[in-house]
Amino acid sequence: MAAVFQDGYALQYASNELRNDRGIVLTAVSQDGYALEHASNELQNDREVVLTAVSQNEYALQYASNELRNDRGIVLTAVSQNGYALEHASNELRNNREVVLAAVSQNGYALEHASNELRNNREVVLTAVSQDGYALGHASNEMRNNREMILAAVSQNGWALKHASNELRNDREIVLAAVSQNGYALKYASNELRNNREIVLAAVSQDGYALGHIPNELQNDREIVLTAVSQNGWALKYASNELRNNREIVLAAVSQDGYVLQHASNELQNDREIVLAAVSQDGWALKHASNELRNDREIVLAAVFQNGHALKYASNELQNDKEVALTTVSQNYEVLDHISSIFWDDVDFVLKAARVHNTTNITNYIQNFKVFNKPEFIMEAIYLPNITVQKIVKCRVIPRHLSPAILNLLFTLI
DSSP: OHHHHHOGGGGGGSOHHHHTOHHHHHHHHHHOGGGGGGSOTTGGGOHHHHHHHHHHOGGGGGGSOTTGGGOHHHHHHHHHHOGGGGGGSOHHHHTOHHHHHHHHHHOGGGGGGSOTTGGGOHHHHHHHHHHOGGGGGGSOTTGGGOHHHHHHHHHHOGGGGGGSOTTGGGOHHHHHHHHHHOGGGGGGSOTTGGGOHHHHHHHHHHOGGGGGGSOTTGGGOHHHHHHHHHHOGGGGGGSOTTGGGOHHHHHHHHHHOGGGGGGSOTTGGGOHHHHHHHHHHOGGGGGGSOTTGGGOHHHHHHHHHHOGGGGGGSOHHHHTOHHHHHHHHHHOGGGGGGSOGGGTTOHHHHHHHHHHOOSTTHHHHHTTSGGGGOHHHHHHHTTBTTBOHHHHHHTTOSOTTSOHHHHHHHHHHO
16 A cells, blocks of 8 residues: 555555555545556546546546546546547547547647548648647548638647648648748649749748759749748759859858858859858868868868867878867867877977866877876876876876876976
């Protein structure tokens, strides 16, 4: 008895006798409605017990007796909390207008479990799609061809256009409402309306990626493409070759998402202003810059400042540039693993890198650098707040080949 006070579902471990004890079961389902699953058949048919269970958890309805799943009051209690509990109501109540209306008012998608008759009921379907437009997918064919119904559905969720009749997918007002709510719904518009400039502009203004669902002719329309890439830079992927070579459009795209530089023309991947804008937004975009610009110091500095890992795409010459390398490790000390080995014995470089990051973890990256065998490095390192002698020793980063004289000095200072 004490267990079900703490966890009603503990009823599953009770004896058959206790599962048939009304007081114990009432306590259990008050704490966890799902405990009804483990009540005796007799108590699964007890109205008070079941009403208590579904009041605590509407899905407990599935464990009620067939008789009580046909109890209007109990089912109304369940679907008022979560309309989708209609799934566990009796067939008779799935055809009850009041019960189904309560269910779809709470969760439009509960229409899925309504009777075929009520899926064709104007009031029920309108209530459902107003709550969740996508519930239109469970309406009757007649309702999916009802203009008022479709307009309500797509205004709530543009994707509902997918379930409209072919005739209404060609209705200008309906499609405009759909793409204004979700631009990508343009995918389900008729071919005629996907070629309508006003509708396409509304769609790409809401979701630039809708550019992928329009005719080639409009993918070459400057205003449409500029609107699309300003909303979502990745829409550049669907622009015509001519517009991927348009400076204004590509600049707008990479300013929104630098990595879309990969979809720019070769000519613009070699445009200094565009590449600089791209790598400033996303350092990884350096991967798609021309070889010439991967060797541009300002561009590479901007890229590694935004994302240290972009260093891997810089020219060999700039990977060996000390300022570039320092900017890189300042942005992300984990990149120390990948910097040029020419810096491994550069005392000044390693000390500057260590000073930037106030964390002992940096010792994991520099412990194998040649500077650890240099007295001038050790003597400077022990005064850094993040690489004290004690931490060096505790992290076991003193190399085995360190001279005995240096080791003695270190342990003297501890």
